[in-house]
Amino acid sequence: MERGVSGWLWNSEKMEVTLQERKRVLLLEDVRTSIGYAKERKRQRTKDLAALLGRLNFVRLQYPPASLWMKRMQYVLRQAIARGGWKGTEIANPMLLGELTHWRKILQENRPRSLKRRNRPAVLTTYASELGWGAALTIPRENKEEKIYVHGSWTPQEYALAINEKESRAVLRTLERKGAWLQQQKIDHIRLRTDNMSTRWTIQKKRGAPSPIPTLRALEKKQNNLDITIQTEHLPGEQNTEADALSRMAKKPDYALKGEKVSKILQTIAPRIPDTIFEQIALVPCGSTWRLSSLGGKREKETPENEIVLVHPFLRSIGRTLKEKMNEAQRELTILILPAWRGRTWTPLLQPGHLIKTLGTFQECMIPGAKMRMEGWKLPPGDVISIILETKISQEGTSSSHGENKLE
Known part of the structure; x- marks a missing residue:
């Protein structure tokens, strides 16, 4: 049921309000007249510009952001009043064309405003x-x-x-x-x-x-x-x-993963690794890459088949790092330390075959660095997970599973 009241058309069934057609046509004519003045740089009475602002302010019920599109008109009106008073005239300023064109579009569309309460x-x-x-x-x-x-x-x-x-x-x-x-x-x-x-x-x-x-x-x-x-x-x-x-x-944070969390992962997927390697891993700083040999010791350059690559990338480079590791022609057993955040751009890259293990929250797994402690920065929210990418050989042939947690 529709009912017109004071220039407004109320629809009680759809709970919408719309500017009445007669009111809309008259207001649209005023806006078009002001656009013509601005394009041709004609003289316009200060009272006419003030009247137009008042009429546009009437549409605020249907279009709440009305004030955002009247700033320049209000500025020009104040300047005109200061120079010539209310009875003066001014050459229409072309800087008003942007706002006037926007109002012309709003009045032509005359989109109804819904007054229903949102449920989601x-x-x-x-x-x-x-x-x-x-x-x-x-x-x-x-x-x-x-x-x-x-x-x-x-x-x-x-x-x-x-x-x-x-x-x-x-x-x-x-x-x-x-x-x-x-x-x-x-x-x-x-x-x-x-x-x-x-x-x-x-x-x-x-x-x-x-x-x-x-x-x-x-x-x-x-x-x-x-x-x-x-x-x-x-x-x-x-x-x-x-x-x-x-x-x-946004910058490179200096928090680090606790060594005990890394040892827990390595003991699960590679029980033959000597205990001496676990003792060497105290902290894994963010942005670092470690190469651990199952024969013992830490390697920096060479990557034999018996090595394990541990990658803890920066948050802003997770997608690039994950793509590089997944597309490597010959990949070692790789462990990536990532946040368990949903809806990220790199989330679709994860596949059901990837082995995932939850390590705990950032507060439980990470230690803030010197810069974060000095500035008083807090650790990121959410949980930390490890994603295990097996070697290309084990993926192409028959491979044994190194864990029980799967991507759901």
């Missing part, structure tokens, strides 16, 4: 540091919650941005990377938790200072494409540990 929410926690950004996405399941971890680094142009804009870009980068996956999971609402009060306010109210406006506009477009709504809430900084730790992983 997800919780997104973000953090932006000077090194990079991190996000923890929590998806509700029937039995338990599933967490997806995302992180990245800033481009050279983004390093100089203010921290408030970086916080907004962290949300945008997360939607860009996980947008398709969120659509597959039919997620239609995100509860954003951030410890930055300015970011919370600008994303919730769809307005803010001029500097983060381009980022907020891009975020709004991404939300429309994904059909996702965002509701923000404040999270105390001391509780935002997971996203904080992920934002520091």
Whole structure:
């Protein structure tokens, strides 16, 4: 059932609100007139521009990000009032064409706004540091919650941005990377938790200072494409540990795997290795590659058939390292130390035949390095796993299994 009230058309069955046709046509005519003034650089009354802003502000009920597309018009109006007062005239500024063209598109489409409550929410926690950004996405399941971890680094142009804009870009980068996956999971609402009060306010109210406006506009477009709504809430900084730790992983971290965890893996897959090798392995730093001989000792250059390769790659190079090891023509028995994170780009590379063993959480398996302790950085969240890639000979012929854990 549809009912028109004060220029709005309310649909009680679909719970949608739309601008009435007569109101839309009149407003669209005003926008087109202003576009013509700006293109031809004609003189326009200051009162006409102020009236147009008021009429566009009326559409805020249907189009909440209205404030993001009125910034330049408000700036030009303030300048015109300062120079000639309310009764003056000004040459229409061509810098308004971008916002006016966007309003023309919005009014032509006249997309109804749904007022239904979304039933598939997800919780997104973000953090932006000077090194990079991190996000923890929590998806509700029937039995338990599933967490997806995302992180990245800033481009050279983004390093100089203010921290408030970086916080907004962290949300945008997360939607860009996980947008398709969120659509597959039919997620239609995100509860954003951030410890930055300015970011919370600008994303919730769809307005803010001029500097983060381009980022907020891009975020709004991404939300429309994904059909996702965002509701923000404040999270105390001391509780935002997971996203904080992920934002520091853009650079090369200096945490190391405990030797006792490595010994546990080697004793399982190669019981004939002498105990003297286990004593030599105290720590395996992140980004290092070890070659261990089953005959004893540690090798740095040669790689005979009886050697085992232990690789602990950086987080940002996991995909490249995994591809290289899987595509090697002659591969030794290789052990890779990786985080047990779902939804990563390298996750599809894993096959059911790979042997996987869970070592424990990062806090249980890793030791922070000197730099991390000095800066006060935390270890990444989640669990640590070891993936065992058998030799090419054992894969092509008949090979014996070195473990019982399989990829599910």
